[in-house]
Amino acid sequence: MGTPFLDSLGRSVTYLRVSVTDRCDMRCVYCMSETMSFLPKAEILTYAELERLCAAFIRSGVTRLRVTGGEPLVRRDVGDFFQAMGQWLHRPGGNGHLEELTVTTNGSRLAEHAGMLAGAGVRRVNISLDSLDSEKFHRITRRGALDQTLAGVRAARLAGLAIRINTVAMAGVNDDEFDTLLAWCGEIGADLCLIETMPMGETGEDRTDRYLPLSAVRADLSRRWTLEPLAERTGGPARYLRVRETGRRLGLITPMTHNFCESCNRVRLSCTGQLYPCLGDEGATDLRQPLREGASDADLLHLVQSAILRKPKGHDFVIGRRADDPAAMRRHMSVTGG
Ligand code: SAM
Numbered sequence: 001m002g003t004p005f006l007d008s009l010g011r012s013v014t015y016l017r018v019s020v021t022d023r024c025d026m027r028c029v030y031c032m033s034e035t036m037s038f039l040p041k042a043e044i045l046t047y048a049e050l051e052r053l054c055a056a057f058i059r060s061g062v063t064r065l066r067v068t069g070g071e072p073l074v075r076r077d078v079g080d081f082f083q084a085m086g087q088w089l090h091r092p093g094g095n096g097h098l099e100e101l102t103v104t105t106n107g108s109r110l111a112e113h114a115g116m117l118a119g120a121g122v123r124r125v126n127i128s129l130d131s132l133d134s135e136k137f138h139r140i141t142r143r144g145a146l147d148q149t150l151a152g153v154r155a156a157r158l159a160g161l162a163i164r165i166n167t168v169a170m171a172g173v174n175d176d177e178f179d180t181l182l183a184w185c186g187e188i189g190a191d192l193c194l195i196e197t198m199p200m201g202e203t204g205e206d207r208t209d210r211y212l213p214l215s216a217v218r219a220d221l222s223r224r225w226t227l228e229p230l231a232e233r234t235g236g237p238a239r240y241l242r243v244r245e246t247g248r249r250l251g252l253i254t255p256m257t258h259n260f261c262e263s264c265n266r267v268r269l270s271c272t273g274q275l276y277p278c279l280g281d282e283g284a285t286d287l288r289q290p291l292r293e294g295a296s297d298a299d300l301l302h303l304v305q306s307a308i309l310r311k312p313k314g315h316d317f318v319i320g321r322r323a324d325d326p327a328a329m330r331r332h333m334s335v336t337g338g
Helices: 047-059 078-086 110-120 134-141 146-158 178-188 214-221 288-292 297-309
Strands: 015-019 064-068 100-105 124-128 162-169 191-196 227-229 238-243 249-253 266-269 274-276
Touching: 015 047, 047 064, 047 078, 047 266, 047 288, 047 297, 064 078, 078 100, 078 110, 100 110, 110 124, 110 146, 124 146, 134 146, 146 162, 162 178, 178 191, 178 214, 191 214, 214 249, 274 297, 288 297
Parallel strands: 015 064, 015 266, 064 100, 100 124, 124 162, 162 191, 191 249
Antiparallel strands: 227 238, 238 249, 266 274
């Protein structure tokens, strides 16, 4: 195995999120503008390029890989990529292996792909779903259909995949639904994870008055549910509670009110081959050009290690810091991979 990636603070990087496309069949109000334009195909890494980069990460100690986007399941032949990544799962020998291969999806194509994912070795999926009200779901996603995502949830359950529902908490939009969502997740045997809105990329919407601190949501839910803090940490931003009434977990992702950076173990590879050591920082290293100019694995690893050494200690998202710029960060989550 190659030298494991360590940053300047001694955090080891064992988790890679890889975006396979910036395209999406939804236009969620907090994520993209209605008239989002997507990148030309030539700018997107081919599967062969993605596989080569992922293999280099795995050989250097990355053991968990999450495939995201955009909407990963809208990319043509995405099953081939999952199959290729699945080959790294639990592979004996010292040349790197994956312990886990996961995906984050809006669920619109899951009915079609759940079996393929399970066959490739995926055991858990994160499904984004912000409302169980079909009209509201359509308004938030600007073009999604709740029925289709629910069919995806059913297919994932049938395929035996563990499910975490990701819900972006928005004041005045879905804050009346958290009880319903918690109960529903209990019924279907899924965890629920609430996410604070992050100010990323121009979306054509002002997010300032949609922001909902999850500390207040937790206090409110505690009046009706028994929420028991769990010690488990995944190196990621979620903090988990056990919901005693359902037996399932409630995760809270609080980038705005909380700093989760000290234990951060992850980096992100965008669909154009930019390596982002931190979701909340614009700093990126281009791996696509060296890759296309014939860089060796050693050259690529050197670039990756240098980028990881520049991983910042932490990030600071501020909504509405500049009155003329509602998007504190210009980059859209769909490009980096949320
Ligand atoms: N299309 C896939 C999906 O919907 O899950 C994967 C990509 S999406 C960018 C990943 C996650 O990021 C989704 O759960 C989405 O709700 C979340 N997300 C996108 N923009 C966000 C923002 N500005 N603040 C908080 N979460 C955001």
